[in-house]
Structures are given as structure tokens and as C-alpha cells.
Amino acid sequence: MNIILLGPPGAGKGTQARILMETRGMTQLSTGDMLRDARTSGTEMGKKVAAVMDAGKLVTDEIVIGLIEEKLGAGGAPGYIFDGFPRTLAQADALGALLEKLGLPLDAVIEMQVDDEALIQRITARSTCGSCGEVYNDITKPIPADGICPNCGGTEFKRRADDNEDSLKTRLLAYYKQTSPLIGYYYAKGKLSAVDGLQDMHAVAVAIEKVLDA
Ligand code: AP5
Numbered sequence: 001m002n003i004i005l006l007g008p009p010g011a012g013k014g015t016q017a018r019i020l021m022e023t024r025g026m027t028q029l030s031t032g033d034m035l036r037d038a039r040t041s042g043t044e045m046g047k048k049v050a051a052v053m054d055a056g057k058l059v060t061d062e063i064v065i066g067l068i069e070e071k072l073g074a075g076g077a078p079g080y081i082f083d084g085f086p087r088t089l090a091q092a093d094a095l096g097a098l099l100e101k102l103g104l105p106l107d108a109v110i111e112m113q114v115d116d117e118a119l120i121q122r123i124t125a126r127s128t129c130g131s132c133g134e135v136y137n138d139i140t141k142p143i144p145a146d147g148i149c150p151n152c153g154g155t156e157f158k159r160r161a162d163d164n165e166d167s168l169k170t171r172l173l174a175y176y177k178q179t180s181p182l183i184g185y186y187y188a189k190g191k192l193s194a195v196d197g198l199q200d201m202h203a204v205a206v207a208i209e210k211v212l213d214a
Contacts, residue, residue, distance in 0.1 A: 001026070001212065002104055004082040004095075006182060007112030008175040009168060010119040010126070011197045012204060015135050016112070017083045019205045024212075030083040033133070034067045035059055036160075054161045056170030058087060058178060065094045072098055080104075087179045092186075109186040110208055112197035116172060123163050130156035140201070 001024075005013040017028040039050040045063070052059050068085055086092040099106055114122075125138035131154030136143045143157055144150060162171065186192040193214075195207040 001107045002078060002080045002082070002099065003107055003212070004086070004109040004186070005084075005112060006109055006179070006186070007114065007197060008116075008119055008179075009171045010122040011112040011114045012122075012201060013083045013112060015201055016204060016208055017081045018133075018135070019201075020081055020208070023205075023209075024079065025077075026079040026081050027077060028081045028083055029068065029071055029085065031059075031064045031067060031085040031087075032083070034071075035064070038067075054167065056162055056167035056174065058174050061088055061090045061094070065091060068095065069098060072102060072104075078104055086182060087174075089181060089185060092182055106191060108193060108211055109182075109191045110211055111183055111192060111194045112204070113194055114197040118198060119172070120165065120168060123168050124165065126163055127157045127159050129154045130158050 003026075005016060007013055014028075014030060014032075017026075017030065020026045021028055035049050035053060039046045039053065049059055049063070064085060064087070068082075072080075082095070086095050096106070121139070122137060125140075127136045127138070127143065128134065129136070129149040129152060132149060132152035134149055134151040135141070136157065147155055149155070149157075162168075183192065193211040195204060195211065197204055199207070
């Protein structure tokens with residue numbers, strides 16, 4: 001089964017992708033994570049990507065499509081969760097063509113609906129484990145008091161450079177202008193289901209399971 005998690009920054013895409021990896025053994029393909037890896041490479045491309053991401057703008061279609069093409073071309077177990085990709089109509093067309101070429105279906109597109117006020121609260125309270133990437137939140141999922149990640153034993157936690165109110169406004173604008181048209185695009189293809197992303201993360205996971213089992 002191959003699915004897309006679609007939603008604005010902070011909707012909980014990464015959180016739910018990690019749950020699905022555990023419960024269904026699926027593979028998360030997060031273009032955000034791939035780009036964060038690229039920016040630490042020290043290459044010219046990495047530097048350009050870093051500046052665009054920190055400003056909250058979208059990286060070019062050419063770069064992100066190339067990253068996804070590379071991952072899908074490498075093969076491996078099917079059962080992909082596309083997290084943060086596609087984000088434009090051009091990316092959606094490219095993904096459709098890639099999946100068709102590989103003979104893989106797109107089974108579902110799950111739109112995670114969360115209002116803007118909650119997004120700002122979630123993003124500004126987020127941190128991640130520097131070792132395993134487990135996502136924490138100062139309010140809803142705090143780092144344990146002993147400062148040790150229960151997932152991997154890591155003790156370093158990071159906050160993202162683009163997790164501030166200014167970048168977030170640009171990221172939200174990019175979502176509404178460039179990404180939200182994908183809701184109609186996938187609705188027209190009969191692939192779209194919406195879940196209420198304002199529920200607690202376990203209830204959201206149950207709602208996603210219901211869509212996938214339908
Ligand atoms: P990316 O890394 O994809 O970020 P994003 O889409 O902005 O999404 P986030 O990772 O911020 O949020 P999320 O929905 O995963 O939420 P999370 O689960 O962490 O992209 C970053 C940048 O890379 C982009 O701005 C762009 O520059 C570039 N980029 C990436 N892909 C691109 C593409 N395809 N094309 C062009 N450019 C691209 O949850 C957030 C917080 O909320 C956490 O603290 C979590 O613990 C908490 N939380 C989660 N669920 C719940 C819940 N149900 N209740 C309460 N709290 C919750």
C-alpha cells in the first residue's frame with residue numbers, strides 16, 4: 001500500500017508516518033528530512049536549499065522530484081508513505097508518472113485537517129531527538145524529565161531553524177497557494193480522504209487506520 005499524507009506544516013504528518021512505520025512496516029519518504037540531510041552536506045546545492053527552507057519557501061520541483069525519483073528507483077519494500085511530497089501540481093504529476101512507471105499503485109491520499117492557531121502552537125513547541133528523529137512537543141508530548149529519548153536512549157534534542165513564527169507564516173502561505181490545490185486534484189481522482197488532525201495523536205492514528213482498512 002502506498003499513501004500520501006497531505007497537510008499544512010505541523011498537521012502531524014511526520015508523527016503519523018512514524019506510527020505507520022511501526023504498525024504497518026511501511027517506509028516513510030519525507031522530502032523535508034531528505035532536504036535537511038542535503039543541507040548538512042556542505043555542497044552548493046545544500047547551501048541553497050538551507051536558505052530556501054529557513055525562509056519557509058518551497059525548494060524547486062526539480063530538486064525534490066529528483067530526490068524522490070532516486071529513492072523509488074533504489075527499489076526496496078513497497079509500502080511508501082509520502083510525507084510532505086507532493087507539494088505542487090507539478091510534483092503530483094511527476095509522482096503519478098513515477099508510480100505508473102514502477103507499476104505501483106497510489107492507494108490513498110489522507111488530508112490532515114488542523115486549524116492555523118493549533119499549527120502555530122504545535123510548531124513553536126516542537127523538538128526532535130537528534131539521534132532517531134522521534135518528534136516531541138513541549139505541551140502534548142514532552143521530552144522525559146530524565147532527558148533521555150525512550151525510543152533510542154539519545155540525549156540531544158534539536159529545534160528546527162524554520163520553526164519560528166516568521167518562517168511559519170511563509171510556510172502556511174506556501175501551503176495554501178501551492179499545495180492546497182492538491183486536495184481538489186486527488187479528490188477528482190477518487191483518492192482523497194480527510195481526517196480530523198485536531199484530535200490527539202492516537203485518535204488521529206485510529207482514524208487513519210480506518211481509512212486504510214476501508
Ligand atoms: P517538512 O519537513 O515537510 O515540514 P512541514 O510540511 O512544514 O511539516 P512539519 O514537519 O513542520 O510538520 P508535520 O506535519 O510533519 O508535523 P509533526 O508530526 O512534526 O518541510 C520543511 C521544508 O522543506 C519546507 O518548508 C520546504 O522548504 C522544504 N520542502 C519539503 N518538502 C518539499 C517539497 N515536496 N517541495 C518543496 N519544498 C519542500 O507535528 C508537529 C508538532 O505537533 C510536533 O511537536 C508533534 O509532537 C505535535 N503533534 C503531532 N500530532 C499532534 C496531535 N494530534 N495533537 C497534538 N500535537 C501533535
